[in-house]
Amino acid sequence: MYANNVSYYETNLRTLKLFKIKEKNYEQSIRRVFQNRYYPVIALDNVEDAAPLAKALCDGGLPCAEVTFRTAAAEESIRIMSEQFPEMLVGAGTVLTTEQVDRAVNAGAKFIVSPGLNPKVVKYCVEKESR
Numbered sequence: 001m002y003a004n005n006v007s008y009y010e011t012n013l014r015t016l017k018l019f020k021i022k023e024k025n026y027e028q029s030i031r032r033v034f035q036n037r038y039y040p041v042i043a044l045d046n047v048e049d050a051a052p053l054a055k056a057l058c059d060g061g062l063p064c065a066e067v068t069f070r071t072a073a074a075e076e077s078i079r080i081m082s083e084q085f086p087e088m089l090v091g092a093g094t095v096l097t098t099e100q101v102d103r104a105v106n107a108g109a110k111f112i113v114s115p116g117l118n119p120k121v122v123k124y125c126v127e128k129e130s131r
Contacts, residue, residue, distance in 0.1 A: 041093060042077075043068045050077035054085045066093040066113055069100050075107045082108025098124040 040057065042065050044050055050073070057065060063085070067078050069092055081090045091111035092104030101112055101124055114121045 038062065039064050039066050039091075041066045041068060043070050044073045044077045045071050047073045047076045047080065049073075050080040051084050054081040054088055054090075058085055058088060063087050064089040064091075066091045066111075067109075068092075068094040069096070069104065070094050075103050078104060078107040078109050082110075095121060097121065101125055101128065 040062065042053065044053070044067065054065070057063060065081065065088065067074050067081070067090060069075075074092065078090055078092060081088055089110055090108060091113060092100070092107075092109040093113040095101055095104060095112050095114045096118065098121060101121060104112060105128065112121070112125055
């Protein structure tokens with residue numbers, strides 16, 4: 001994988017606009033997303049597991065996570081992790097619809113990952129970024 005090659009990702013993210021980042025400096029945001037070599041992909045069934053998992057990740061030196069929208073606990077888990085662990089870079093994965101984009105961003109997601117390339121979701125994220 002190219003996780004340690006930031007310029008590779010910067011070029012491709014600018015082209016594909018796969019991530020919706022909620023930070024003022026886009027360049028800095030991209031570097032922050034890819035400064036970690038690994039991103040745990042998390043599917044939580046119970047919201048009660050969000051805070052202990054976020055604490056364990058931060059304590060273990062991995063202050064980042066992609067919380068998948070495959071479970072009913074995703075939105076609230078993102079909210080808990082983002083609010084209780086502000087140093088953590090929390091994003092939403094398996095985002096399939098624009099409605100899920102809104103829910104994830106409102107919950108505190110700093111980036112969005114959509115499986116494959118869903119042009120409607122990408123366009124929506126880009127439009128939200130420019131507001």
